[in-house]
Amino acid sequence: MFSENVEIVLTKINNALAMRKETKKTGETVTLVAVTKNHPADVIRASMALGIVNIGENRVQEAKLKKTVVQNGPRWHLLGHLQTNKVKQAVEIFDIIESVDSEKILAAIDKAAEQQGKVQDVLLQLNIAEEAQKSGFDKESYEAVIPELKNFKNVRIRGIMVIAQKCEDVEETRPVFKKGYEKFCELQQYLGDAHVDILSMGMTHDYWIAVEEGANSVRIGTALFGERDYGR
Numbered sequence: 001m002f003s004e005n006v007e008i009v010l011t012k013i014n015n016a017l018a019m020r021k022e023t024k025k026t027g028e029t030v031t032l033v034a035v036t037k038n039h040p041a042d043v044i045r046a047s048m049a050l051g052i053v054n055i056g057e058n059r060v061q062e063a064k065l066k067k068t069v070v071q072n073g074p075r076w077h078l079l080g081h082l083q084t085n086k087v088k089q090a091v092e093i094f095d096i097i098e099s100v101d102s103e104k105i106l107a108a109i110d111k112a113a114e115q116q117g118k119v120q121d122v123l124l125q126l127n128i129a130e131e132a133q134k135s136g137f138d139k140e141s142y143e144a145v146i147p148e149l150k151n152f153k154n155v156r157i158r159g160i161m162v163i164a165q166k167c168e169d170v171e172e173t174r175p176v177f178k179k180g181y182e183k184f185c186e187l188q189q190y191l192g193d194a195h196v197d198i199l200s201m202g203m204t205h206d207y208w209i210a211v212e213e214g215a216n217s218v219r220i221g222t223a224l225f226g227e228r229d230y231g232r
């Protein structure tokens with residue numbers, strides 16, 4: 001059943017790639033990040049057995065526990081909002097932090113990475129859908145951080161992460177993803193840097209739209225593993 005879900009998702013991604021109307025600067029392949037939050041570590045092993053090596057988690061503590069039991073490490077992606085007091089551990093655990101949503105957190109990650117002798121891969125999360133409850137840089141704070149980015153020597157800015165609003169008609173997410181792609185191209189040009197190569201957009205309810213609009217990394221939980229049980 002799980003392997004069928006993976007097949008369905010991969011097929012939908014490929015169909016979306018074929019639907020693109022123009023060549024995108026994000027390339028022709030899409031990374032599937034399996035979001036295993038609120039699922040047991042077994043789910044990570046099952047994913048890896050099917051060749052999925054990118055695993056997304058929302059919480060530092062949960063990922064830390066799972067990392068101690070999962071062998072032959074996958075690539076760990078942090079997707080959830082990060083608090084300053086968890087930064088040190090996050091830098092220890094995650095290969096990439098996708099949810100950098102303030103200059104303050106970026107500075108804290110830079111400092112922790114320096115102390116750990118690591119260059120930390122990060123994405124800047126942009127709040128394009130502008131929902132009050134969602135985290136991410138808003139327009140103003142993003143414009144303010146851009147000129148500072150080159151000062152952080154211990155982080156590698158790999159690109160942008162976007163979460164679309166939930167809506168009844170999935171087509172309503174398209175302008176958000178279009179904007180995300182524009183912002184990615186701007187960032188790539190601004191940093192003039194081959195390291196800017198990841199545009200993480202799209203979840204279970206909208207990933208094919210995101211891929212059509214240029215996403216090259218999608219974060220998918222429910223479509224792979226079913227509904228999450230938050231009572232666990």
Ligand SMILES: *Cc1c(COP(=O)(O)O)cnc(C)c1O
Binds near residue numbers: 205220221
């Ligand atoms: C939980 C989560 C996902 C996966 O959501 P699904 O709708 O289950 O695919 C993706 N991205 C982020 C940031 C998340 O928090």
